[in-house]
Amino acid sequence: SALEAAALPLFFGWFLAHKHALELEKRSREFLKTLSQLDQFKQHISQFTSEELGSQGEVDLEKHFQSRGVLHCTTKFCDFGKADGAKAYAEKEVVRESMGCVTVLQISAFFATPRTVGARVALTEEQLRLWPPDAEKEVMPDVDLPLGSRAHVTLGCAEGVEGVQTGIDLLEFAKLEKEGSGDKVQDLGDGTLYSYGNDMWMLRLSRNVEAPAMFSGFYG
Ligand code: 2AM
Secondary structure, three states, rough: OOOHHOOOOOEEEEOOHHHHHHHHHHHHHHHHHHHOOOHHHHHHHHHHHOOOOOOOOOOHHHHHEEEEOEEEEEEEEEHHHHHHHHHHHHOHHHHHHOOOOOEEEEEEEEEEEEEEEEEEEOOOOOEEEEEOOOHHHHHOOOOOOOOOOOOEEEEEEEEEOOHHHHHHHHHHHHHHHOOOOEEEEEEOEEEEEOOOOOOOOEEEEEEEEEEHHHHEOOOO
């Protein structure tokens, strides 16, 4: 019915508490700043952006990426009911029961590609109950990746790039990890920086950033 359709949100997900969203944005800015000052990054900067460089050969990555609204980790994109499986997801008991519940998201890494910057979320068993079983297969049908491999918080997208890209980029990292590629670049104090072919960078944190977040629907 029209009423049912209207009740389906744009997406379901966990929404970060304001204070923790600010903290994560700060950590993300620090990550981008460190990355932009790194020699190895600067050497391959043309693979990342064609923007004008500063006197030290650096680029302002903060300007390269634009933020996209309130920080969250999408579980199910529903497109107001138009997306596959939207209704079935919304009707799941665990989804109904979890509405308004607060949980702590474990942020285990930051990553950046020419398209997106994001935070990887390591979902707990409990949180995985809200994760759509086909989320990874939908993007990478031929790769066997653990459930939740796509879980992330989008921190910014380059001009003209759509939000959905961040999760796709993260799955590309996961695929490369599975294949055993990725080079350790250096320790950065709060974690270790890895490069995956010069235009994909990931900082694996030595300690997770913990971000309390509330499960809810977003209606736009
Ligand atoms: P994001 O989760 O990477 O930020 C509204 O567009 C939200 O739904 C955004 O948060 C966006 O990406 C996410 N989104 C958009 N299209 C999507 C899709 N096809 N699959 C999964 N998530 C999507």
